[in-house]
Amino acid sequence: MLEGVMLLWFLLAGISLLFVAIDIRATPESPVLKWGFVLLTTYTGVFGSFLYVLGCREPLPRRHERYVGARWRQTLGSTMHCVADDGVCILAGAVLQDQDADAGARATRRAARIKQPWKSSRYRDHHASHGFAIVRRPGGWLGDSLFGRAGVKGKQMSADTAADAKSFDVAYLVLSGTTTAARCPELLRGLVGLGFSTVIAIPTPNASRVVAPRDLAEVDRVQVVQSYFDLAIRPRPPRGVVLFAPCSFNSLNKLAHGIADNLALSVVAEAIGRSTPVIVGPSLNAPLLGHPEARASLKRLPTWGVLIVPPVDDGEGPRLAPSPLLIDAVRPYVRRG
Numbered sequence: 001m002l003e004g005v006m007l008l009w010f011l012l013a014g015i016s017l018l019f020v021a022i023d024i025r026a027t028p029e030s031p032v033l034k035w036g037f038v039l040l041t042t043y044t045g046v047f048g049s050f051l052y053v054l055g056c057r058e059p060l061p062r063r064h065e066r067y068v069g070a071r072w073r074q075t076l077g078s079t080m081h082c083v084a085d086d087g088v089c090i091l092a093g094a095v096l097q098d099q100d101a102d103a104g105a106r107a108t109r110r111a112a113r114i115k116q117p118w119k120s121s122r123y124r125d126h127h128a129s130h131g132f133a134i135v136r137r138p139g140g141w142l143g144d145s146l147f148g149r150a151g152v153k154g155k156q157m158s159a160d161t162a163a164d165a166k167s168f169d170v171a172y173l174v175l176s177g178t179t180t181a182a183r184c185p186e187l188l189r190g191l192v193g194l195g196f197s198t199v200i201a202i203p204t205p206n207a208s209r210v211v212a213p214r215d216l217a218e219v220d221r222v223q224v225v226q227s228y229f230d231l232a233i234r235p236r237p238p239r240g241v242v243l244f245a246p247c248s249f250n251s252l253n254k255l256a257h258g259i260a261d262n263l264a265l266s267v268v269a270e271a272i273g274r275s276t277p278v279i280v281g282p283s284l285n286a287p288l289l290g291h292p293e294a295r296a297s298l299k300r301l302p303t304w305g306v307l308i309v310p311p312v313d314d315g316e317g318p319r320l321a322p323s324p325l326l327i328d329a330v331r332p333y334v335r336r337g
Contacts, residue, residue: 013045020049027057030228030236032266036077039084051080074229082261089259166276167335170240171196174264176248177206178283180320184211187245188219190327194334198240200225200232204251204264228263241333242271245281245309246320249288252280256297272304279329281309283320 020041024034037056041048055076171191175184184201191199201216201224217224223232247255251265260266271278280301288294289311298308309329311318320326 009045013041016046016049017041020052023057024052028235029056030234032228032236032270036080036084039088040080043084051076055080074227078228078263086261166333168240168276168333169197169335170238171199171330171334172237172240172242172267172271173199173201174204174242174244174247174268175201175207175211176204176244176246176251176264176283177208177210178246178248178320179210180246180283181207181210183246183320183323185215185219186323187243187326188216188222190323191243191330192219192221194327194331195336196240196334198232198238199223200240202226202264202267204248205262206248206250207264226263228266233267237267237270239274239276240271241277241279241330242268243279243281243326243330244268245279245326246283247280249284249291249294252282252284253293253297255280256300272306275305277307277333278305279307279309279326281321281326282311284311284318286317289318 017038021038024037027034037048037052041052055073171194173184173187173191175181181203188199188201199219199222201219201222203211203213203216203224203226213224213226216222223230225232244251244255254261254265255268258269260269268278282289282294282298284294302308307329309321309326312321312325313319
C-alpha cells in the first residue's frame with residue numbers, strides 16, 4: 001500500500017515538474033522567479049505546480065501584469081523565491097558537509113607542519129605588492145588588513161583603469177538596517193547629482209526600521225523598489241553600478257557566502273555575477289569589524305571584483321565612510337553625455 005502511494009506521488013510530482021518547466025517558459029516573468037517555481041515544484045510536486053498556477057501563470061495573453069499585481073500574489077511570489085533559494089542552500093550544505101570535514105582535517109594537518117605565514121617577511125612583501133598591508137593589534141596578529149593602505153580599497157584601481165571602466169545610466173543604492181541608514185537620502189542626492197538618469201533605492205527588510213521608504217522616495221528622481229514585481233526592475237534589473245551602503249554585518253556575510261534571501265541581496269548578487277561594478281560600504285562597529293567571519297568576508301569579496309570603501313574611525317570607533325568618499329567611488333562609472 002505504502003509503496004503504491006509513494007509511486008503515485010513520484011509520478012504526479014514528475015508530471016507536475018514537467019508541466020511547470022515547459023509552461024513557465026511562455027510566462028512573461030523574471031528568470032529568477034521562473035527558476036524559483038521550478039525548484040519549488042521539484043521539492044513539493046503537485047503543491048508547487050498548484051501554487052504556480054494560482055500565483056504566477058498568465059491567465060490570458062497580455063494580462064500577466066494585472067494578474068500578478070495583487071499584493072497576495074506578490075507575497076506568494078517572493079515567498080516561493082525564498083523557499084526555493086533556501087532549499088538549494090540546504091541541499092548544497094548537505095552535499096558539502098563531508099567535503100568540508102575532510103578539508104578541515106587536511107588543513108589541520110597542514111597547519112601543524114608549517115608556521116603562521118603572515119609573520120614572515122616573504123608573505124608581507126607578497127601581499128603588499130597587491131595593495132594590502134599587514135597590521136598588528138594588541139593581543140596578536142590579524143594577518144592581512146581588511147582594507148588597503150589608503151582611499152577606496154578592494155581591487156586596486158588606477159585612474160586609467162577607472163577611465164576605461166564601463167559607464168552606466170543606472171545607479172542602485174542598496175541599504176541595510178544599520179543606524180547609518182539615516183544618511184541614505186544624502187547618498188541618493190549625491191548619486192542624482194552625478195548625472196545618472198535612473199537612481200533606484202532598494203532597502204533590505206530591516207532597513208525600514210531605521211529609515212522610512214517615504215524619506216527615500218522624497219528625493220527627486222529616485223525610485224524606491226521593495227518588490228520583485230516592481231516595474232523598475234522587470235523583467236530583470238537593468239545593468240548599472242551598485243552602491244551597497246550601509247552594509248550591515250549580517251548583509252556583508254550573506255553577500256560573501258552567496259546568500260540572496262531578499263530582493264536587495266538578489267540584485268547585488270546578480271551584479272557580481274554579471275561583473276558590473278559593485279561598491280560596498282560596510283557599517284560595522286569595532287567588535288563586529290574584528291569578527292573572524294567579517295574579516296573573511298572582507299577578504300573574499302574583493303576577489304569577486306567588489307570594491308570596499310572601508311569604515312572611518314574619527315576617534316569614536318569605526319563608522320560608515322563619509323558620503324563624499326562613497327560618492328567618489330561611484331563617480332568613474334557614470335555615463336557622460
